[in-house]
Amino acid sequence: MSRGVDCDQLVDLVDLCDMSKCLWMIRNRCPNCGQGRLFVKSNAYDLRHTMAMYTQCQECGEDFVREPGFYFGAAYVSYALTVALWIAVLVALMCFDSWGWIEFGMFSHPMTYLSVGISLLLLLMPLIYRLSRSIWIAMFT
Numbered sequence: 147m148s149r150g151v152d153c154d155q156l157v158d159l160v161d162l163c164d165m166s167k168c169l170w171m172i173r174n175r176c177p178n179c180g181q182g183r184l185f186v187k188s189n190a191y192d193l194r195h196t197m198a199m200y201t202q203c204q205e206c207g208e209d210f211v212r213e214p215g216f217y218f219g220a221a222y223v224s225y226a227l228t229v230a231l232w233i234a235v236l237v238a239l240m241c242f243d244s245w246g247w248i249e250f251g252m253f254s255h256p257m258t259y260l261s262v263g264i265s266l267l268l269l270l271m272p273l274i275y276r277l278s279r280s281i282w283i284a285m286f287t
């Protein structure tokens with residue numbers, strides 16, 4: 147019985163921590179070459195084309211649609227990013243409160259937390275959608 151992390155898994159984790167690959171993920175670039183774009187339109191707020199992706203890399207030919215339903219798993223990444231956003235909103239509001247800019251308490255002003263969180267989530271939804279797909283495909287490259 148073996149314990150610990152398999153060497154291949156460790157190599158995958160190190161690859162994910164490579165800063166150039168992190169930049170490729172943030173910029174929605176091909177996880178293989180970093181040159182080709184994942185999405186047809188670079189502007190995520192062009193809502194008609196927010197979800198339009200290339201099926202393969204325009205530069206190296208990397209397949210972006212590995213199997214039917216491949217991007218269903220990106221919902222897990224999207225969930226994690228959304229939780230991180232809610233935590234960031236909470237920390238920011240608590241900082242603003244401690245600096246005296248606003249009056250905020252998690253239980254005394256729940257509508258402030260909800261309204262700021264929901265507003266930011268709606269505003270950032272196209273970016274979160276694209277980033278979650280970009281991270282998901284990078285995890286399997």
Ligand SMILES: [Zn+2]
Nearest residue numbers: 176179203206
């Ligand atoms: Zn490529």
